[in-house]
Amino acid sequence: xxxxxxxxxxxxxxxxxxxxxLQSKKEDGPRIIxxxxxxxxxxxxxxxxxxxxxxxxxxxxxxGRPEIAQVVKDQxxxxxxxxxxxxxxxxxxxxxxxxxxxxxxxxxxxxxxxxSEANETAIKIARGYHVRRGxxxxxxxxxREGSYHGxxxxxxxxxxxxxxxxxGVPYPGMVYTSQPNPLSKxxxxxxxxxxxxxxxNEVERMILYHSSKTIAAxxxxxxxxxxxxxxxxxxxxxxxxxxxxxxxxxxxxxxxDEVVCGFGRTGKWFGIDHFGIKxxxxxxxxxxxxxxxxxxxVIVSEDIADAYVGGDNLFRQALTFGGxxxxxxxxxxxxxxxxKENLVNNAAEVGLYFLNKLNDLKLKHNIIGDIGGIxxxxxxxxxxxxxxxxxxxxDFSDRLKTKLIREGLLLRTDGKTIHFGPPxxxxxxxxxxxxxxxxxxxxxL
Amino acid sequence: MSNExxxxxxxxxxxxxxxxxxxxxxxxxxxxxxGEGIRVTDTEGNTYIDVNAGYNSxxxxxxxxxxxxxxxxxxxxxxxxPQGTTTKPTIQLxxxxxxxxxxxxxxxxxxxxxSEANETALKIARAYHVKNGDINRNKIISRRGxxxxxxxxxxxxxxxxxxxxxxDFEPMYPNMLHAPxxxxxxxxxxxxxxxxCAIKSANAVEDLIKFHGPDTIAAxxxxxxxxxxxxxxxxxxxxxxxxxxxxxxxxxxxxDEVICGFGRTGKMFAMEHWGIVxxxxxxxxxxxxxxxPLAATIVRKEIADKFADEDNYLKHTLTNSGxxxxxxxxxxxxxxxxNENIIDNSANMGKYLKEQLEVLxxxxxxxxxxxxxxxxxxxxxxxxxxxxxxxxPDLSIPDRLTEKFFKHGLIFRVSNEIxxxxxxxxxxxxxxxxxxxxxxxxxxxxxxxxxxxVND
Numbered sequence: 001x002x003x004x005x006x007x008x009x010x011x012x013x014x015x016x017x018x019x020x021x022l023q024s025k026k027e028d029g030p031r032i033i034x035x036x037x038x039x040x041x042x043x044x045x046x047x048x049x050x051x052x053x054x055x056x057x058x059x060x061x062x063x064g065r066p067e068i069a070q071v072v073k074d075q076x077x078x079x080x081x082x083x084x085x086x087x088x089x090x091x092x093x094x095x096x097x098x099x100x101x102x103x104x105x106x107x108x109x110x111x112x113x114x115x116s117e118a119n120e121t122a123i124k125i126a127r128g129y130h131v132r133r134g135x136x137x138x139x140x141x142x143x144r145e146g147s148y149h150g151x152x153x154x155x156x157x158x159x160x161x162x163x164x165x166x167x168g169v170p171y172p173g174m175v176y177t178s179q180p181n182p183l184s185k186x187x188x189x190x191x192x193x194x195x196x197x198x199x200x201n202e203v204e205r206m207i208l209y210h211s212s213k214t215i216a217a218x219x220x221x222x223x224x225x226x227x228x229x230x231x232x233x234x235x236x237x238x239x240x241x242x243x244x245x246x247x248x249x250x251x252x253x254x255x256x257d258e259v260v261c262g263f264g265r266t267g268k269w270f271g272i273d274h275f276g277i278k279x280x281x282x283x284x285x286x287x288x289x290x291x292x293x294x295x296x297x298v299i300v301s302e303d304i305a306d307a308y309v310g311g312d313n314l315f316r317q318a319l320t321f322g323g324x325x326x327x328x329x330x331x332x333x334x335x336x337x338x339x340k341e342n343l344v345n346n347a348a349e350v351g352l353y354f355l356n357k358l359n360d361l362k363l364k365h366n367i368i369g370d371i372g373g374i375x376x377x378x379x380x381x382x383x384x385x386x387x388x389x390x391x392x393x394x395d396f397s398d399r400l401k402t403k404l405i406r407e408g409l410l411l412r413t414d415g416k417t418i419h420f421g422p423p424x425x426x427x428x429x430x431x432x433x434x435x436x437x438x439x440x441x442x443x444x445l
Numbered sequence: 446m447s448n449e450x451x452x453x454x455x456x457x458x459x460x461x462x463x464x465x466x467x468x469x470x471x472x473x474x475x476x477x478x479x480g481e482g483i484r485v486t487d488t489e490g491n492t493y494i495d496v497n498a499g500y501n502s503x504x505x506x507x508x509x510x511x512x513x514x515x516x517x518x519x520x521x522x523x524x525x526x527p528q529g530t531t532t533k534p535t536i537q538l539x540x541x542x543x544x545x546x547x548x549x550x551x552x553x554x555x556x557x558x559x560s561e562a563n564e565t566a567l568k569i570a571r572a573y574h575v576k577n578g579d580i581n582r583n584k585i586i587s588r589r590g591x592x593x594x595x596x597x598x599x600x601x602x603x604x605x606x607x608x609x610x611x612x613d614f615e616p617m618y619p620n621m622l623h624a625p626x627x628x629x630x631x632x633x634x635x636x637x638x639x640x641x642c643a644i645k646s647a648n649a650v651e652d653l654i655k656f657h658g659p660d661t662i663a664a665x666x667x668x669x670x671x672x673x674x675x676x677x678x679x680x681x682x683x684x685x686x687x688x689x690x691x692x693x694x695x696x697x698x699x700x701d702e703v704i705c706g707f708g709r710t711g712k713m714f715a716m717e718h719w720g721i722v723x724x725x726x727x728x729x730x731x732x733x734x735x736x737x738p739l740a741a742t743i744v745r746k747e748i749a750d751k752f753a754d755e756d757n758y759l760k761h762t763l764t765n766s767g768x769x770x771x772x773x774x775x776x777x778x779x780x781x782x783x784n785e786n787i788i789d790n791s792a793n794m795g796k797y798l799k800e801q802l803e804v805l806x807x808x809x810x811x812x813x814x815x816x817x818x819x820x821x822x823x824x825x826x827x828x829x830x831x832x833x834x835x836x837x838p839d840l841s842i843p844d845r846l847t848e849k850f851f852k853h854g855l856i857f858r859v860s861n862e863i864x865x866x867x868x869x870x871x872x873x874x875x876x877x878x879x880x881x882x883x884x885x886x887x888x889x890x891x892x893x894x895x896x897x898x899v900n901d
Contacts (some may be wrong), residue, residue, distance in 0.1 A: 006536050013539040015554035015742075015749065017766050020758035031530040036523045043530070051527040056764045059525050069520035076513035079480040081503050081735040083856040084493040085463060086475040089488075092450050095457040110459035113557045114765050115739045121594040128613035139616055151761050152564040153598015153618055163760065166572040168583040168663070169619040171597060275744040286764055291525040294557040294765035298459075303458065316609040317595050318461040320730055321558045321738035326516075355847045410527045412453060417539040 003032055003044035017164060020317035040422050041410070041429055050422070050434060052411035057225065057260050057377065058286035061334055061343070068292045068333050077327035086327040090147035094332050098288075098299055101269055101335070104278035110298040110307035110315075111323045115259035115285035117148030118296035119219065121317065122281045123154055125308075126217040126301060128315060132307040135171040135251075140210055142203060142218040142252075146227045147190045148218060149178065149257055159218060175210060177202045179224055180235035183370050193236045200242035204250075212250035217281075218243065222271030229416045231379040233372035234266075240275035253280040253304065259296070260377070263287030264338055264424045265350030267375030274374070280304050285425075290334050295327040298371030338424075347424040348430060351375040354420070357435045363440045378420045396445070405445060407437040448495035450476055462489055462609075462860075475856075480507025483869045485856070496850075496857035496866075496880060501672070501704045501821070501867035502730035505781050512736045512777050517772035532769035542743055545713055545779070548722030552749035554742040555772065557765040559609055559703035559729035560594030562740040563666065566725045567598055567762055569744060569752075570664040570697045576751045579660060580694070584620040586653055586665045586696075588646075589633075590674040591626065593666060593701055593752065601818060607861040610671050622657065624650045626671055627679035630814045630825065651690045658801035659694035664725075666699040669715035675823030675863035676816055677814025684719040697724040697748065703740070704821070707731030708782055708870050711819030713791030718818070724748050734778050739771035782870075791870040794877060795819040798866065801881040808896065809888045819871055826862045835862045842891070855880060 010016075010032075011025045016117050024030045035042040039062055042048045054060065061068075075090055082088050095109040103421075110125070112118050123141060129140035147159035156164045157171045180199035182192040190198065220243070223234045247254040256279035261271025265287055268274055272282070281304065285296035308315045321327075338344060352375065358380055362368040369383035381436065382400070399417020404411060412419040420434075455465050467768045468474055468783065479486040483506060519644075523532050539553040552865055554569075556562050567585060587593065591603030600611055601618040611617075627646035636642035654662050658815040665687065671677040691698040702725035705715035709731055712718060716726070725748065752759045765771075768871035782788060786854030799815060799822050804810040806824070812829030826846075830838045836842045843859040850857040857864075868880070 001533075001537075003581050006533060008538045010531060010536045013543045013551055013765075014531065014536055014574060015539075015552050015744070015752075015759070016529075017762040018758060018760055019529065020753060020755045022753045023755040023758070029530075032536070033523050033526045033532050036525070041523075041527055041530075049527070053528055056528055056762075058764055063524055064521065065524075066521055069517050069524070071514050072520060076516060076736060077508070077510055079477050079485065080507055080509070080513070081480065081499045082477050083475075083485055083493070084497060084500060084858045085460070085473070086477050086485075086487075086856070087454055087458060088477055089450060092454045092458060096453050099457045105834055107457055108459050109457055114561070114763060116561070116763060117526070117558070117596060123597075124614050127615070131613050136615070151568075151763050152561060152596040153567070154596055154600075157596075166575045167568045168571045172616045190783040204601075210783060273851050291764065291768075293770060294521060294768060300459070311466055314462065314464050315459070316462060316613065318500070319558060319560065320502055320735065321597055322461055323458075324735075324738060326737060410530070412528060 006032055006044070009203060038062040038064065039426050042144050046152045049408045049410045050430070052409055052434060053421045054423045055291050056286065057265065058291040060263050060265065060287040060383065060424045061290040061337055062423035063424040069336065071329045072293065072359045075326045079325060082325060087211035087323060090325050090329040090332055091323050094328040097332060097335055098297060102282060102299050106282055107300040107302050108280065108300045110292050110300065111328070112296045112319055113294040113321045114297065115220055115283065116152045116155055118259065118283035118285055118298050119149045119155045119257060120152055121298045122255045122283050122335065124317060125281060125298065125304065125315065126255065129253065129307045130216055132313055135213065137213050138216040138394040140175050140215050140302045142175045142177055142206060142215060144220055144224070145176050146223055146224060147221060169181045171324055175206050177206050179227065180239045180406060181227060181229050181230060181232050182235065183225060183233050183372050185230065193238055196239035197242065200239050200246065203243060204246045207246065207252060212252065215250065215252045217253040218257050219255040219257060221257045222261050222275065223266060223377065225265050225377060226419060229414065231372040231381045231417055234274060234374050236273050240277050255279060255281045255283065257283050257433040259283060259285045264344040264347045265375055265377050265421065267344065267351050269344055270380060288334070288436065289327060289331040292334065293327040294329045295331050341425065342426045347375045350380065350426055350428055353428050354431045357431060361435060361439060364439070367442060367445065376420070376422055376424050376426065379417055381417045401442045401443060407441055409434065409437050447476060482506045482508065483872055487841070488722045493854055493856045494876070494880060497865065497867050498869045499735050500730065501709065502735040504707050504709065504731035504870045505734045505778055505787060506869035506871040511781070512774055515777040516737065516774050516784055523769050526769065527803050531767055531770065534769050534772035534776060535767045538772040541776060541779060542741060546715065546726055546743050547716060549746045550722065550726055550743045551746050552744045554744070555767050556742065556763055557738040558740050559727065560596045560599055561763060562703065562727035562729055562742045563593045563599040563701060564596055564628070565742040565761060566666070566699050566727050567664065569725060569748070569759065570699065572759060573748055573751050574663055575696065576757055578697050579644055579708065581661050582661050582663045584622050584657060584848055586622045586624055586650060586662065588626045588667055588671065590628065591668060591671050592673045607863055614848055616627045624653055624678060626670070628674050628677040630816070631674070632852065634782065639680035640682055643683035644686065647683050647686035647690065654690065654694050654696060660696065662696045664697040664699050665691055666701060667707050668701045669718065670818065670821060672704050672865060675825060675865055676818070677823045678816060678818050679787045681719065684721045688721045698811060699723060699725045699727065701725055701727050703729040708788035708791045709821050711788065711795055711820055713788060723890060732777040733771060736774045736778065737771045739768070739775050758879065786888065787870045791820045794872055795822060797874060798822050801877065805885055807883065807887070809892065811888065820872070821867055823863055823865045826864065842848050844890060846887060849890055850883060853883035853886050855883045
């Protein structure tokens with residue numbers, strides 16, 4: 001079947017993530033990827049691109065690793081699934097591995113198939129934990145404005161109620177606090193430290209306002225991975241130190257969402273490793289398996305998990321595809337390669353190089369505003385260089401996207417910000433390639 | 446080696462619906478290393494029949510190397526895709542599902558499991574009404590005793606016995622309404638025939654809509670044949686009436702085919718038994734026989750088209766939506782279902798299984814009812830056929846049955862008095878005989894232990 005046929009079938013039958021099929025059609029799409037290796041992908045017209053965002057900042061290892069395909073095939077040929085109430089070898093090895101690379105006593109692992117399910121499960125575990133401790137009233141969840149934690153009913157209301165307003169009445173118990181992003185528009189020229197202290201104090205204020213007896217958990221990404229129209233920098237370490245302390249003082253569980261940050265993205269195994277604190281529950285997805293197969297996991301402190309032991313304390317939840325042996329085998333191999341090829345250090349080193357290059361680029365282009373991020377989770381904002389307060393229009397956004405694609409860069413942009421989350425195997429030469437293409441596009445604009 | 450693995454599992458793994466301290470006491474969990482057809486083999490070399498095919502999900506059976514090969518090839522070619530792009534197998538799967546599903550169900554949103562598929566269906570239904578200007582159509586009607594998933598947006602659908610209590614996870618999601626289940630054996634209206642129970646159950650849905658006001662109701666969601674209460678096949682009046690009621694009041698009808706779909710009931714989709722086209726259909730499990738995670742939400746053209754243009758697109762993103770490797774596996778799986786006559790086999794073997802269970806029922810007083818269609822069959826254990834009452838929980842009948850079945854070579858996990866049988870659809874007559882024989886022996890043993898009178 002040729003690609004035009006496929007495109008017309010797609011526009012008739014396929015419903016893609018957050019995409020209008022009429023829009024796709026107008027753009028002569030959707031683009032169909034037929035080959036993918038490392039940081040490069042090729043479409044059905046033969047155009048090759050750098051995937052600057054590695055899928056959804058998720059293909060950490062890069063595309064096309066035959067070792068992963070091989071272990072998946074071997075596992076499927078041994079046992080492709082499992083009977084109820086039983087398990088398989090690769091899953092046991094995976095949970096042991098996850099326990100060994102996560103901080104402290106984060107040792108009890110509930111496997112799921114994606115980030116939304118992981119965060120849903122984390123919240124259920126937190127609520128059920130309080131019920132088991134006789135505190136049934138603790139159901140509210142504190143999240144930070146602008147954060148994203150998933151698309152299903154229990155997590156889509158976290159971070160922002162208005163983005164999902166068309167999906168009905170909000171799930172009760174959502175409490176919002178400020179995002180501790182030092183580059184936030186809400187930060188009126190405070191130092192990173194002072195702003196972090198303000199934001200952490202706000203969490204405590206909200207706990208007291210709602211009464212600590214009603215708060216189940218705080219959920220947060222260690223470093224927020226995307227903000228609408230904003231570039232993100234890591235919060236000062238004081239934010240996380242205070243947050244841990246506040247949660248401990250009020251008996252609130254701390255859930256760290258490492259779905260994007262985990263597995264080397266920020267130059268450490270986990271984003272929270274930058275801050276030296278231990279969450280009660282950690283959620284992972286994406287990078288845990290570099291999107292070779294769907295997988296996510298909830299990693300729980302022993303003392304929290306132990307509330308579910310004995311008597312009638314069972315955690316009642318089943319997901320058909322949780323604990324899939326082929327996904328587990330893929331994730332194990334993925335982690336093994338990240339370790340063997342030292343890709344976490346690579347993300348730190350090449351990420352710093354990338355950041356410096358972006359700063360150099362800013363000296364040449366007035367259109368670049370803020371630059372921020374850490375490891376291979378970076379971003380820049382685009383500003384109207386003639387009049388700082390005037391925002392860039394849609395026409396500009398369209399021209400920018402068109403030119404980036406013509407230069408061979410696929411990346412995430414809303415026209416006001418550009419995000420980078422490439423495979424963490426990327427090298428400095430490839431960064432130079434991205435920078436020079438970006439340079440060219442910005443000059444043309 | 447296997448003891449070491451078991452220790453690690455007990456230390457680090459949080460298994461579905463299992464308590465590691467209780468598993469430690471009984472030498473669990475079993476660890477399986479090999480699967481072939483309907484059989485699985487553990488680390489000690491013991492082989493068992495997996496009576497429920499995973500979670501009624503391994504429809505083509507274990508050990509299909511052709512699916513493994515397809516997955517391998519696709520993973521080498523394109524293992525994933527950049528944001529905003531797609532891949533060949535995902536497009537081909539969307540087309541295939543549009544072709545297979547009834548009526549104008551033709552727009553496919555791929556996801557990675559049944560919970561996500563139902564969550565997506567509800568989001569589409571609610572946003573559809575908002576786009577129509579019906580901003581108050583937000584309530585969802587489901588049936589007591591049903592199950593539609595475990596994430597918060599779908600966890601509160603259905604519920605009630607025999608579904609596990611949700612009281613650990615309060616608060617309840619807003620705007621959930623619950624209607625009776627058209628389950629003749631335990632009909633809420635005490636109906637004596639299936640038609641009457643079906644008609645009264647459907648009328649109850651209409652009453653709920655009228656009570657709350659039609660302009661507040663977004664959708665009705667239901668399994669064509671409900672599983673938790675044990676393969677409940679409604680009277681033939683039920684689905685046509687439900688379709689009519691939904692049309693009358695502008696309510697969307699969502700059919701959850703997560704278990705029923707892909708041949709489980711002897712047809713490709715269970716809705717085909719009544720020739721009814723739902724507005725949205727959700728599928729998972731059998732679509733890929735659990736070789737990898739995959740599910741989908743399939744929407745009628747006129748509903749989906751509300752979301753077609755740039756100003757109205759559905760704001761919904763799941764990283765694993767449209768995964769090319771899962772799509773390739775599903776395409777192969779569907780090809781096997783079609784080429785190897787597996788769906789006809791499901792109809793025929795299901796009929797045979799049900800007949801054999803009816804024979805067991807005549808021998809065992811503790812079987813209260815046998816029902817189902819295709820290879821979705823169930824029977825209920827009762828202490829008294831007349832009152833349909835169940836044994837005291839103190840007797841731990843479900844756990845004891847699970848143990849007996851295991852001893853007789855079956856993995857057949859029982860969690861309440863309703864026993865669902867949903868094996869791979871590739872099962873043969875002699876394999877069914879093996880299962881029925883093991884059930885027969887297990888029931889004799891239980892009856893002996895309970896000191897029950899034995900039929901001759």
